[in-house]
């Protein structure tokens with residue numbers, strides 16, 4: 001579905017990293033883990049076609065992203081950004097409706113169906129009661145859920161979400177990860193930047209570890225989430241245990257690695 005071929009992401013003033021070769025298939029949830037500045041957001045933006053790679057290609061449905069028309073691409077790929085800027089005053093409902101724009105011609109108004117779709121997405125993210133509110137009045141977590149609702153209304157085949165659980169309380173973190181896993185179960189592909197190893201362990205089918213020197217490795221979650229590899233990744237000693245059928249990692253006494 002979405003494939004990186006010999007991909008080198010372009011991080012200024014950094015030597016070429018290890019070429020990335022992986023494919024996000026329908027039903028898969030990929031989590032990219034790495035310390036601050038490793039290049040997770042740069043990778044996500046490169047996979048979205050928003051940033052040119054230094055080398056290699058990204059293909060969607062077998063066609064290079066560069067050859068996709070922007071609007072057709074927006075029907076297939078949805079992006080949840082880490083940073084959002086409210087350029088002009090808009091309501092919660094108007095913002096969710098932006099997700100329907102790839103399906104409209106420039107002169108079309110949103111249809112009743114678009115409105116229903118946006119409202120359903122808001123309900124799914126528990127924002128239905130706030131549809132008339134200005135986005136600028138929302139809390140950080142509400143804004144995060146609105147970004148998710150907008151992409152849900154967009155109904156893409158592939159989700160690219162940069163730290164989708166940012167600002168969310170525990171229950172909403174679980175709800176958002178469940179939503180993304182549900183999207184995958186329905187046949188979509190999901191790619192996430194995450195800082196929480198435990199969310200990755202529980203919900204991701206595949207993991208990509210991105211190191212600050214450009215090294216990378218990837219594979220099924222059970223194989224990738226190994227204590228030693230994660231300790232090296234974060235420069236932090238960890239203790240691993242099992243809870244509720246999932247691996248759980250906690251920092252070991254706050255001691256950094258030697």
Ligand SMILES: Nc1ncnc2c1ncn2[C@@H]1O[C@H](COP(=O)(O)OP(=O)(O)OP(=O)(O)O)[C@@H](O)[C@H]1O
Nearest residue numbers: 011012013034035036037038039040041042043193
């Ligand atoms: N325009 C730019 N000029 C110079 N350096 C840049 C530029 N854009 C990004 N970088 C650097 O590229 C590196 C990767 O940034 P990126 O945002 O992809 O990291 P990240 O892994 O997502 O980090 P975080 O976990 O902090 O969100 C960082 O060191 C960043 O400072």
